[in-house]
Amino acid sequence: MNFLAILVAALVTLPVGFIWYNKNVFGTVWMRETGVTEESAKKANMLKIFGLTLLFSFMLAFILPTIVIHQVGALQLTGGDLTKVKPSYSAFIADYAHNFRTFKHGALHGFMAGLFIILPAVGINAQFENKSWKYILINAGYFIVCLTIMGGIICAWE
Template identity: 30%
Template sequence: MGDINLLAVLLGSVAFFLIGAVWYGPLFGKTWMGLTGVNEETVKQPGRNPTWLIMLLCFLFEMLVVTMLGHSVARSSGQPHIVMMMAVGFAATIMAPAIGINYLYQMKPGKLFAIDAGYFIVGMAAAGGVFILMG
């Protein structure tokens, strides 16, 4: 039972965030925008949060999640398969179902759930990979 590896938390958060840039950019950006109704005009409407603030808050939320992963890794054996099981397990059994519950009540399409839940699973796998690489 060791201390949280803060460098792994920071780099894991960066990996998670960068996955999001690719995920919501070239991979699924157009589809996601169509499903959410977000476009260049809606982003620029008065009263909307500026993009830099949204990105900063997303990064901080991701860092909070990765910090919890770091805490769990510090309390475990740290074996790679255990780390990846925790990272993907958090996303697949906690984060994705939480999104799913919200989307069910908001009557959002299943395709949007698949995009957003998939991002959390892949992003957490990337964060887990950073923890594995950092030992």
């Protein structure tokens, strides 16, 4: 685990959110779809919101290596204890340690995680909340963009 890469990836959600939910991008539509007003937004506990945003973003970034780095799967097959691996694992890693370790490859897998995990999760909740497709696409789209960038960072940063 590259904790610095995970930390940097977790921070991606803040600038992306600043842009994504800006009034000139999707912010006005998002506020209308959620029922959030400028008055209620000003009354929100921003320390709590940003603190939990960073915690949840770190949680997303922490699990992403298992999705975007194929070599993690090889380690998982050994039980995860490098002191007990067989020589075949070391030989495998020596041959393939850097395969598919690019921003582009990580971004692809991050995008797929957003599309096939986040979109359905947001969509299911939105259906029960009687929310619109605009709401679903704005919120899921944000996470798809974030996970795409986060996946790229984590995969490329060895």
